[in-house]
Amino acid sequence: MPVDTKLPPGSGLFERIQGLFEIVLDVPDEISDEEARGVIDVMPPDVAHTLEAFLHPRVRTAALAFLKTVGVWLKNAKEAKSKGKKVILVPFNFVPELVHAFESAVPLTSEILSTLAGNASEGKGHRYWDYAMGIGIPDHLCSASTIELGSMLSGHDFEADAIISCTAGACDANSKIHEFVSNYLGIPQFILEKPVDDSERGIEQYRRNFFALVEQLEDFLGEKIKEDRLREVVEYCNRSSELHHQLWELKKNSPCPVPNIYNMFIYGCRFTQWGREEAQRAMQIMVDEAKRRLASGEYPAEKEVARVGWLYTSYYIDFGGMFNWMEEQGYTQLFDVLDLFFPEPISTESRETMLDGICLQARTFPMTKQMGAESMSLAWIDDAITMAKMLDANCGVFCGHHACKQTWSVISIVQKELMDRIGAPVLTLQGDAWLSGMTPVATLQANIDEFIKNVVAKKKKVKPRARARTEG
Amino acid sequence: MDVASVKVGSAMDAVNKVSEVVENDYVKKWKESGGKVLGYACVTTPPEIIDAAGILPYRIRALGNPNTEIADAHLARFNCSFCRSCLQLGLDGTYDFLDGFIETNGCDHLRGMFENWMYVKPADFFHYVKVPHLTTEDAMNYYVEELVFFKEAIEKHFGVEITDDKLKAAIARQEAIRDRLRQIYSMREGSSPSFTGAEALSLFLLASAVPYDDFIELADKAIAERTGTGVTGYRARLMLCGAATDELDLVRAIEDVGALVVTDALCYGARAFWSPVSTEGDLVKSLADTYLKDMLCPRMYEDFPRRRDFVLNEIKKADVDGVMVMHNKFCDVHGVDNVQLRLDLEKRDIPVLQLEKEYGSRADIGRIRTRVQAFLERIGGKS
Numbered sequence: 001m002p003v004d005t006k007l008p009p010g011s012g013l014f015e016r017i018q019g020l021f022e023i024v025l026d027v028p029d030e031i032s033d034e035e036a037r038g039v040i041d042v043m044p045p046d047v048a049h050t051l052e053a054f055l056h057p058r059v060r061t062a063a064l065a066f067l068k069t070v071g072v073w074l075k076n077a078k079e080a081k082s083k084g085k086k087v088i089l090v091p092f093n094f095v096p097e098l099v100h101a102f103e104s105a106v107p108l109t110s111e112i113l114s115t116l117a118g119n120a121s122e123g124k125g126h127r128y129w130d131y132a133m134g135i136g137i138p139d140h141l142c143s144a145s146t147i148e149l150g151s152m153l154s155g156h157d158f159e160a161d162a163i164i165s166c167t168a169g170a171c172d173a174n175s176k177i178h179e180f181v182s183n184y185l186g187i188p189q190f191i192l193e194k195p196v197d198d199s200e201r202g203i204e205q206y207r208r209n210f211f212a213l214v215e216q217l218e219d220f221l222g223e224k225i226k227e228d229r230l231r232e233v234v235e236y237c238n239r240s241s242e243l244h245h246q247l248w249e250l251k252k253n254s255p256c257p258v259p260n261i262y263n264m265f266i267y268g269c270r271f272t273q274w275g276r277e278e279a280q281r282a283m284q285i286m287v288d289e290a291k292r293r294l295a296s297g298e299y300p301a302e303k304e305v306a307r308v309g310w311l312y313t314s315y316y317i318d319f320g321g322m323f324n325w326m327e328e329q330g331y332t333q334l335f336d337v338l339d340l341f342f343p344e345p346i347s348t349e350s351r352e353t354m355l356d357g358i359c360l361q362a363r364t365f366p367m368t369k370q371m372g373a374e375s376m377s378l379a380w381i382d383d384a385i386t387m388a389k390m391l392d393a394n395c396g397v398f399c400g401h402h403a404c405k406q407t408w409s410v411i412s413i414v415q416k417e418l419m420d421r422i423g424a425p426v427l428t429l430q431g432d433a434w435l436s437g438m439t440p441v442a443t444l445q446a447n448i449d450e451f452i453k454n455v456v457a458k459k460k461k462v463k464p465r466a467r468a469r470t471e472g
Numbered sequence: 473m474d475v476a477s478v479k480v481g482s483a484m485d486a487v488n489k490v491s492e493v494v495e496n497d498y499v500k501k502w503k504e505s506g507g508k509v510l511g512y513a514c515v516t517t518p519p520e521i522i523d524a525a526g527i528l529p530y531r532i533r534a535l536g537n538p539n540t541e542i543a544d545a546h547l548a549r550f551n552c553s554f555c556r557s558c559l560q561l562g563l564d565g566t567y568d569f570l571d572g573f574i575e576t577n578g579c580d581h582l583r584g585m586f587e588n589w590m591y592v593k594p595a596d597f598f599h600y601v602k603v604p605h606l607t608t609e610d611a612m613n614y615y616v617e618e619l620v621f622f623k624e625a626i627e628k629h630f631g632v633e634i635t636d637d638k639l640k641a642a643i644a645r646q647e648a649i650r651d652r653l654r655q656i657y658s659m660r661e662g663s664s665p666s667f668t669g670a671e672a673l674s675l676f677l678l679a680s681a682v683p684y685d686d687f688i689e690l691a692d693k694a695i696a697e698r699t700g701t702g703v704t705g706y707r708a709r710l711m712l713c714g715a716a717t718d719e720l721d722l723v724r725a726i727e728d729v730g731a732l733v734v735t736d737a738l739c740y741g742a743r744a745f746w747s748p749v750s751t752e753g754d755l756v757k758s759l760a761d762t763y764l765k766d767m768l769c770p771r772m773y774e775d776f777p778r779r780r781d782f783v784l785n786e787i788k789k790a791d792v793d794g795v796m797v798m799h800n801k802f803c804d805v806h807g808v809d810n811v812q813l814r815l816d817l818e819k820r821d822i823p824v825l826q827l828e829k830e831y832g833s834r835a836d837i838g839r840i841r842t843r844v845q846a847f848l849e850r851i852g853g854k855s
Contacts, residue, residue, distance in 0.1 A: 135811060135815075136810075136811040136814060136815075136826060137807075137808065137811055138799070138804070138807035138808070138811075138828060140550070140801065140802045140804065140807065141804060141807070141808065165773065168605040168606070168773055169577070169605065171580070172579055172580045172771070172804040172805050173580075173804040173808075175605070175773050176770070176773070176804050176805055176807075176808035176809065177808060178773075179773045179774075179776065179808070180808050180811065180812055183776055183812055184812070184815075189773075189774075191605070191606060191773055191774065193604060193605050193606055193611070195602055195604065195614065196577045196583075196600075196602050197602045201617075202602070205610070205614055208610055209610070212608075212610070371580075374600065374602075375587060376583060376584065376587060377587060377591075402550050403550075404550075405550060405551055405552075405580045405581055405584065405802060405804065406580045406583070406584065408547075408548035408550045408551060408584075409547050409548065409551050409580065409581060409583070409584020409585070409587070409588070410584055410587055410588070411548065412545065412546045412547075412548075412588070413546075413587070413588065413591050
């Protein structure tokens with residue numbers, strides 16, 4: 001443990017964020033414009049700016065539902081120890097429902113905490129990143145995990161009881177920082193490896209790895225997953241999955257009735273409270289709101305100019321400046337890579353069918369499925385093209401998060417294949433999706449604007465070249 | 473003899489000449505006589521399986537090549553410059569002498585390198601060995617199967633049969649190569665090391681780039697030539713740890729300022745040859761044990777204590793004054809591991825210089841030299 005920490009006690013990321021979300025839990029489900037303004041005005045500038053995006057009238061109802069979902073998730077983690085439960089730190093591409101299935105554990109997702117810090121805390125999470133850099137962690141690590149883990153490393157944040165690392169095979173950066181934190185703080189680490197092997201043999205290997213993890217967790221927690229509780233969790237998962245598919249269907253309409261920021265709400269629910277009533281409630285509200293908007297023809301711009309598939313993550317440094325700004329220009333964000341999960345209904349027949357169903361979802365989780373595939377580009381291209389065709393996307397944007405070496409290493413292939421196969425041009429941006437210091441939002445907006453106005457809007461319909469990649 | 477004026481003998485001259493080029497004269501001769509050559513990059517690839525098929529295993533290298541112009545159109549600036557350098561040489565034709573490639577999921581950058589290489593310039597033979605990141609019994613079984621698939625793929629494509637006898641003979645040959653390397657490294661442990669760090673790297677590079685007989689001949693000559701001689705007059709004995717580096721110029725630059733590299737824990741170095749392969753029992757399983765279970769690479773996410781202990785043991789064995797831990801910019805596996813290693817070594821009062829660098833960048837050499845000079849001043853060192 002370092003002696004000279006620059007972060008005073010009580011200034012850990014989790015504590016600060018959880019404190020703010022305590023307030024959110026007391027806010028009514030529906031609030032007026034005046035009340036929203038009142039809440040925004042009492043917040044520090046960084047937080048107020050984020051709230052402006054969330055409490056915008058056209059997304060407010062769903063945003064409040066989402067924020068409360070997260071608020072409950074944080075509160076459960078906060079109260080875990082006093083209730084004799086353990087906190088399991090998980091990465092974004094892990095199925096939280098597996099942890100929810102235990103009575104004695106709650107999941108906390110590092111990337112979600114980093115995202116919250118970047119938007120709902122004064123200073124935008126930079127202090128935690130800086131702390132990690134101060135220890136010597138290289139600046140090419142992924143800020144998505146390193147912001148939260150930097151806070152943990154300071155010794156002034158909550159301490160997880162165990163870490164699940166499930167990016168072995170899909171992301172070196174994520175795997176290494178989890179390993180480091182585990183060693184540095186002496187916290188046990190459980191690794192779920194995804195073989196870079198999509199054959200039946202690879203799938204079976206993953207299944208064995210998954211069931212081994214279940215056993216390890218049961219041993220660690222001293223609790224065998226009970227079938228009834230698992231069934232309750234899985235039933236919530238199934239209902240949320242159904243709502244997720246309904247949102248996909250709604251997105252097929254033009255103009256798109258699903259606001260851009262919902263994409264983040266959807267996977268925010270997926271990565272935290274899937275398998276819980278709170279996530280299902282937020283998903284239901286998103287569906288209801290989108291249906292209402294479809295019926296009333298609501299769309300914030302005069303016309304829908306571009307239907308954009310974000311090939312990697314979004315930017316999480318300014319929700320208003322990205323999600324809301326885009327749709328106000330008529331630029332619909334149909335999905336980003338983190339939305340690319342396609343949950344199938346899980347059979348609740350037995351403990352094994354339920355665990356098998358969760359295992360399948362874990363193996364096909366966003367990023368695990370694409371970057372953990374035998375070829376990093378093939379699965380990614382297939383999913384991007386499937387979604388682009390299904391939702392009639394006419395262009396792609398690659399956010400170019402600098403730490404993501406896997407996507408950077410094959411984006412040239414993806415870009416070319418998308419143009420060749422479906423005639424979709426792809427804009428490549430550069431920046432850090434979780435740190436505001438690298439590329440200002442204004443620059444990102446200008447790049448997106450130029451691309452859509454000069455390339456997408458003026459593009460004539462061309463027949464895609466008949467070329468398809470085959471496994472080499 | 474003084475570190476700055478080490479006499480270059482004829483054997484080491486020959487070694488350096490071969491090690492400084494990608495397609496060396498021995499490879500050319502091998503090809504001219506109808507021999508096949510397979511390229512691999514990662515230490516989790518057992519060259520024995522290639523050797524047993526009568527094919528020359530060749531470890532892909534970039535030799536400090538700073539030019540990545542063609543590669544940068546495919547990989548990004550955010551990818552490791554070693555992989556970009558290798559890709560450059562693949563796409564510019566330097567590696568056209570290879571008859572095929574073996575990929576492993578060594579790291580994210582390496583995966584990207586091979587994916588782009590094969591996308592732009594598909595090879596007649598390409599096989600992907602999927603290597604687990606754990607060494608549980610289940611993971612080891614999976615890797616054993618992968619090695620069997622690897623063997624079968626070679627047999628099928630090249631129309632050869634790899635019998636147990638052939639595999640045993642190949643293991644013996646590769647073991648003899650590793651024995652020479654171990655001997656060369658041992659000759660650096662005394663107070664007057666027989667080889668400089670740059671020479672040891674040169675010999676290491678030779679070992680995975682020429683046919684067996686040629687290596688043994690050259691290595692034995694170099695060993696004989698240097699037996700009883702030693703380097704003196706250096707300021708400090710350093711150990712190099714970290715990322716894939718085959719940069720002879722870098723090691724020379726470090727030694728030019730008065731350091732002497734006496735051992736290492738590098739991917740192109742000691743990590744690749746210390747563990748022997750048993751010829752008892754199932755040969756493929758023996759290979760799996762050496763190339764995965766015993767492997768010392770930060771791509772393994774549960775193995776840090778073993779990697780650290782290897783470094784500590786080397787420090788003791790080679791009487792190291794200070795440790796340089798290096799990683800190529802954007803290398804996550806070494807970048808993070810090096811922090812943990814530095815913290816652990818510093819707790820033991822072992823001086824450490826942690827360095828992030830661009831691979832092959834000559835512009836970086838001046839900065840590195842300054843850092844090393846400052847490090848030498850900090851640790852004092854023997855004269």
